[in-house]
Amino acid sequence: MVAESVLEGLDPEQRAVAEAVQGPVCVLAGAGTGKTRAITHRIAYAVHTGVVTPQRVLAVTFTTRAAGELRGRLRQLGAPGVQARTFHAAALRQLSYFWPRVVGGDPPKIIDSKIKLVADAARMCGLSLGRTELRDVAGEIEWAKVTQNRPEDYPAAVVRAARKPSTEVVDVARVYAMYEQLRRERNLLDFEGMLELTAAVLTEHREVAGQVREQYRYFVVDEFQDVNPLQKMLLDAWLGGRHDLCVVGDPNQTIYSFTGASPSYLLGFTREHPDAKVVKLVRDYRSTPQVVRLANGVIGQARGDRHELELVAQRESGPDPVFNEYDDEVAEADDTARRARKLIDEGVPAREIAILFRINAQSETYESALAAAGVPYVLRGAERFFERPEVREAVVRLRGAARAGADAETDGTGLIMTVRHVLSGAGFSDQPPEGAGAARARWESLAALAQLAEDMAADDPKAGLPEFVAELEERAAAQHAPPLEGVTLASLHAAKGLEWDAVFLVGLAEGTLPIIYAKTPEQVEEERRLLYVGITRARVHLALSWALARSPGGSQLRRPSRFLDGLTDKTTTHMPARVDRAKRRVAKGPQPCRVCGRPLTAAVERKLGRCEDCPSELNEELFIALKDWRAEMAAEQRIPAYVVFTDATLQAIAEHCPESVEELARIPGVGRVKLDRYGEAVLKLCGV
Structure with a gap:
């Protein structure tokens, strides 16, 4: 009876996996189809029917988080004691145990x-x-x-x-x-040597291999499309010619070939094991039919009607995916932040919203836009833009150049050339390095700083290096978020295995997706699968967007990703109203102190409109009232207080005592979004 209860609630294909208690078994599991549920119930059913004892099972996956989830689910199913580990954890455990016997002496130190x-x-x-x-x-x-x-x-x-x-x-x-x-x-x-040495010990020492194979008789490998040749060699050493193996994977989610992973082991499983049972999981319980239809359309273009898995939606209908085209990347980020804010206001938790991009360097524009819109965010799988080593180094260089008076006394091109010259000392060049990797990521980060200089010069041709450095410092100060509650910013690679109610896929232009250095047909198709992974992260709301130019006023030469060809007519494509960038930006160039007339460069001073040392006419009663009101707003909206308004902005309000919406809007730190959201309450506190 206990065994039969394990099968309850499984769909027919999941039940087929669970009942196939002896290998070889190959499970082709599409996104959102419940693969973890299927394989944990298979292990539990095998345990409860006496096919195997928990201690004889080794379930292998790729992350400690996934291994922990497997162990937790198996405990709930009454099968504690199953070994669920990563390849590296399992190899280290075995190597440490057998080292004294087969090698002796001090074991090597793992780096x-x-x-x-x-x-x-x-x-x-x-x-x-x-x-x-x-x-x-x-x-x-x-x-x-x-x-x-x-x-x-x-x-x-x-x-x-x-x-x-x-x-x-x-x-x-x-x-x-x-x-x-x-x-x-x-x-x-190193980690690779650890896997290689473990496989060698098993191959060369028959008694060790016998002991390991006696211990582990029942193998399950998750995410089998991501196995690399070294991991496959170790797996074969564990098996020793046996076939009690169940592998689970999705060829449509093969996105790590650049690290050595190969889907050939998954796709060729039946050639290696001719008597293998193959089960396809295609019922998608994660996404709405509209999202599933788009995902099938994108991946279907790769092989026509012959792609491995075509998902079948199980959820009720939802909104159509939305395609948006923008004049430039700044407009794209601004409108994405506005849409995220709207979803939050409609009741979608911030933690259930994600903005996904191809490369980490794209995050800065979205970090800035979300901060300006008062939307908390968290960055996953990458350092915050202003915390990246190359960005910190560049800001230090720029700050030093500003203090040394390296600014050029010319029009707006002076700032651009000065910044580019300083960045060249940190490794920036006009042309990006070939290929992917850390060098390309570093260049992209520095290029984003160079682009910021161009943006500032376009807004204020008189702006110089001190103003640019002040802008960078203000952006860095504003870009903090609570550790858990916030819109997720992540690369498409970092998003694999995760899901959200709402997903924004941004920057879907040729040259970014597929990335410009994807040259071979195989590399391009991996980029397609990357978009498929992004689409299938969304449960209900999905928006896809691209920009025609990188910067405002630039030549609009870009075109949407080829992966969207023939698919955009399934939804409504529209051009939203142009966002006024002047209302978003805080830094406007040099501003005189209203008391002594000295140019203000520090972010706090520009907000106050005076030098910090100059006398002020602070309305202390209003300042206290504003801080109390801010605390209430922050608690009500479950966001940090500074996201509502910073202390400097509240102090500036208390000093100016604005008497109209127009006067309040002129205070730095009070953008259009915050004016719409908080303006009426602030003016009421000011006695208006």
């Missing part, structure tokens, strides 16, 4: 990061690499190791894979060889 060792190896090779280049070389070494390419094989492997590392291929190969030499000399082991 968390390759950077220091790569730096030492580069130095030994006579190469001077910056931190960005070191990260890229470390990534290349990791790719080479998981794909089982030795240093001498690396150059040819790069050509076959059409990779374009930012460092010369011959230099990477030299550093790779020296890295391996130093690692052995210092008795160190």
Whole structure:
């Protein structure tokens, strides 16, 4: 009876997975189809029917979070004791246990990061690499190791894979060889070496292999489309020719090929195991029919009607996806923030909204737009823009240049050229580096700062470097959010495995998606799958957008992503009203102190309209009343107080005592959104 109860509530395909208690089994599970539910019920059913004991099961996945979720669900199903681990955790456990017996002596130290060792190896090779280049070389070494390419094989492997590392291929190969030499000399082991060594111990020591295979007789591997050759080698060593294996994956969500992952093991499972049972999970319980239809349309273009999994929506109908085209990226971000604010006002929790983009450098525009709209946000899978090392370094350089009087006394082009010159010292150039990786990400961040300078120069041709630095500092100060409650900003890669009620997919223009360095047909198709992953994160609300130009007033030469061809007629495409950028921006260039006349550059001083040292006419009673009101608003809306208004803005209001909407709007920090939301209440406190 207990076993039968485990099957209750499963749909026919999920039940087929659960009842297939002996392998080999291949589960092709589409997005939102309940794959975790299916495989945990399969394990629990096998345990309750006596097919296997919990201690004989090894469930392998790719993240500790996913492993923890598997263990939690299995406990609820009455199957505690199942080992659910990542590949690395399982390998480390086994290697640590058997090391004294098969090797002896001190075990190698596991290194968390390759950077220091790569730096030492580069130095030994006579190469001077910056931190960005070191990260890229470390990534290349990791790719080479998981794909089982030795240093001498690396150059040819790069050509076959059409990779374009930012460092010369011959230099990477030299550093790779020296890295391996130093690692052995210092008795160190990286994560790839740990998997390789565990597989070697099992292969070369029959008694160890016998003990491990006696311990684990029942294997389940989740996200099998993301397995790389090294992980597959270890899995084969665990199995030892046996076939009691269940794999679960979705070929339509293969988005990590650049790290060495290969969907070939999932797609070729029946060739390796001819008697395998194959079950397809296609009932989508996550998304509305409208979202599912678009997802099927995008992925269906890859193989016509032959794509592996076509989802079938199970939820009730919802709103159509919306396609928006904008004049420029600033307008796109502003309107996206406005739409997010509208959803929150309509009752959608901020934590159930996500804005997803292709590259992390795109986040700054959205961080700024959300902060200006008073929308709290959290950044996932990436550092905040102003916390990135290259951005912090650039701001320090710009601040130093401003103090040294490096500003050019010309029109708006002076600021642009000065900023670009300073950024060049941090590695910025007019042309981006080839390929992906840390070097490209660093360049994108610096390019975003250069673009900000162009934006400021367009708004105020008289603006100089001090004003630009003040603008950066104000933006950085405004971009804080509560740790949990807020709209999620994330790259499409970081969003995999997550879901939200509302999703905004932004920047869907040629050159960004597919990314410009996706050259081969295989690379382009992986970009398509990335868009598919983004679409299938949405439960109900979905908006897709692109901009015709990068900056306001720029040439509108962009076109929507090719992946949307033929699909936009299924929804309403419209051009929203142009957002007035002047109402969004706070920094307007030099502003004189209203007391002494000195130019104001500090953000706080510009908000107050005076030097901090100059005498003020602060209405202390009004200031206290404003702070009390702000605290109530923040508690009611469950947002930090500074998101309502900063202390400097409240102080400026208490000093000016505005008597009309127009006067209140002229106070820095009171933009159009905040004026609409809080203006009436503030003026009432001011006695209007």
